[in-house]
Amino acid sequence: MSEKTQNYSISNKTIKEVCDTLFSLEKKYDLNQMKIQGVYAWQLVRIYVYYEISRKIRVFGAPQQAKITLIDKILSFLPFLKNSLFSNPLKGDYHKNILIFDHPRKVKHKGEFKDIYSYFLMDDLDTSSYEVIETPYLNKHFTKKEEYIKYNDSFLLGSYFYKKRTKIHWEANEKDKIDIIQREISSSFNIEIDLLNIMKNHILDFKYQYKKYDQLFKKRTPKYVFVVVAYENQAMIAAAHDNNIEVIELQHGTISNYHLGYNFPNKKDKNNIKYFPSKILVFGSYWREVANYPIEMENIVPCGFPFSDENIRSYLNIEKKSNQILFISQGVIGKYLSEFAYDVAKKLENMKEKYKIIYKLHPGEYSTWQKNYSYLKKCEKLANFHIIDNSEVSLYDLFSKSEYQVGVFSTAIYEGLLFNDKTFILDSPGSEYMDSLVEKNYVKKIVTAQEFIDSIANFKVNSYDKDFFFKKYDKSFLKRIILK
Numbered sequence: 001m002s003e004k005t006q007n008y009s010i011s012n013k014t015i016k017e018v019c020d021t022l023f024s025l026e027k028k029y030d031l032n033q034m035k036i037q038g039v040y041a042w043q044l045v046r047i048y049v050y051y052e053i054s055r056k057i058r059v060f061g062a063p064q065q066a067k068i069t070l071i072d073k074i075l076s077f078l079p080f081l082k083n084s085l086f087s088n089p090l091k092g093d094y095h096k097n098i099l100i101f102d103h104p105r106k107v108k109h110k111g112e113f114k115d116i117y118s119y120f121l122m123d124d125l126d127t128s129s130y131e132v133i134e135t136p137y138l139n140k141h142f143t144k145k146e147e148y149i150k151y152n153d154s155f156l157l158g159s160y161f162y163k164k165r166t167k168i169h170w171e172a173n174e175k176d177k178i179d180i181i182q183r184e185i186s187s188s189f190n191i192e193i194d195l196l197n198i199m200k201n202h203i204l205d206f207k208y209q210y211k212k213y214d215q216l217f218k219k220r221t222p223k224y225v226f227v228v229v230a231y232e233n234q235a236m237i238a239a240a241h242d243n244n245i246e247v248i249e250l251q252h253g254t255i256s257n258y259h260l261g262y263n264f265p266n267k268k269d270k271n272n273i274k275y276f277p278s279k280i281l282v283f284g285s286y287w288r289e290v291a292n293y294p295i296e297m298e299n300i301v302p303c304g305f306p307f308s309d310e311n312i313r314s315y316l317n318i319e320k321k322s323n324q325i326l327f328i329s330q331g332v333i334g335k336y337l338s339e340f341a342y343d344v345a346k347k348l349e350n351m352k353e354k355y356k357i358i359y360k361l362h363p364g365e366y367s368t369w370q371k372n373y374s375y376l377k378k379c380e381k382l383a384n385f386h387i388i389d390n391s392e393v394s395l396y397d398l399f400s401k402s403e404y405q406v407g408v409f410s411t412a413i414y415e416g417l418l419f420n421d422k423t424f425i426l427d428s429p430g431s432e433y434m435d436s437l438v439e440k441n442y443v444k445k446i447v448t449a450q451e452f453i454d455s456i457a458n459f460k461v462n463s464y465d466k467d468f469f470f471k472k473y474d475k476s477f478l479k480r481i482i483l484k
């Protein structure tokens with residue numbers, strides 16, 4: 001394929017087209033207000049269906065993190081059982097004012113595995129006031145066990161067996177509704193999708209877990225719940241709302257008009273999405289207006305990103321290395337980005353002016369890239385190319401030393417902007433997430449390797465307020481939020 005027609009995607013549809021089709025279906029059938037088996041079923045499956053469609057039409061690649069094998073599942077059964085007995089959130093009768101549902105994936109920070117989005121809560125709150133309910137990541141727990149940490153393994157294990165032994169007795173009109181939606185999706189995207197089975201699994205999960213979280217909230221009687229990734233905790237949120245508990249989400253990644261965890265463009269959905277948090281603490285003011293949130297603007301509150309604050313300080317005055325290009329990878333677009341990086345490296349290899357390329361893999365790609373990324377394997381042989389497949393080198397160190405950064409829609413791209421990295425977005429699946437930055441000329445979208453090379457010397461960015469993306473965190477902020 002020639003450079004002019006190179007397309008770093010294998011689908012003829014874009015993320016925008018997928019989302020617009022789903023939004024149209026939601027409006028046509030009022031899907032978010034549709035009840036099936038007594039629950040708002042489409043709200044439960046909405047983002048799952050989006051990812052399933054994107055995967056089947058090959059807009060996104062599959063996430064590259066290592067899969068859980070049958071052996072892994074067998075070996076993890078005993079730890080799940082042990083955690084269900086000894087770290088069960090339902091054990092004991094006592095009160096906690098705050099429950100924290102953190103991010104399953106943990107990052108090593110100051111020698112310990114922590115959730116980078118929520119650990120500041122533990123630093124700023126009275127230890128006796130809260131409890132953390134932790135979900136396993138790849139069937140394991142990585143944090144150091146503390147008295148205030150409980151595991152929700154029993155909820156997940158119970159839900160698994162509940163689905164195995166429970167059948168849903170569908171009403172005739174329920175099956176008809178699901179069948180109509182399934183036919184519309186199949187027709188729009190030319191794929192087969194088993195929407196009935198998807199609905200069944202999500203409804204059963206929801207019903208079992210709702211009962212458990214309802215029991216938990218009645219025992220602990222919290223006033224506040226903090227959660228990372230609300231759209232993966234809908235049963236918990238529903239139970240919290242029904243117990244008059246304020247649910248506060250902590251932003252954990254990029255939000256846009258194409259993120260179905262947050263964007264609800266149908267006007268009838270405003271203040272009417274039942275499994276959505278009461279409030280979202282976002283990184284900065286920029287994030288308040290990037291999606292049609294189903295809650296009022298006053299409940300989208302700029303908070304900052306304490307992990308970023310803490311780590312950036314020691315890197316801000318490091319001198320940049322001229323002509324260093326940093327690629328920021330992600331599992332779902334890694335194949336496209338690695339092919340593009342190879343094309344760039346090959347073109348730069350014989351240029352008089354020398355460039356160094358650093359390709360930073362996402363943690364989920366560390367163990368699989370050599371098997372899955374053929375172009376990146378070729379890059380290993382290039383003298384001007386260095387692959388980082390571990391977390392030993394700080395991403396902030398790479399930002400501080402790099403003159404340019406290239407990515408698609410990773411949240412890390414916004415952090416690179418804090419270091420004045422000249423930023424380029426590859427026109428690949430998901431790049432629509434960054435369109436507002438492109439429109440403001442804070443970053444440049446590029447299609448081909450040659451276009452990137454032609455642009456690196458003369459791309460002039462518009463100035464921007466860094467606090468707009470990441471507000472500086474104020475320790476007094478949290479007390480103001482929870483004392484209102």
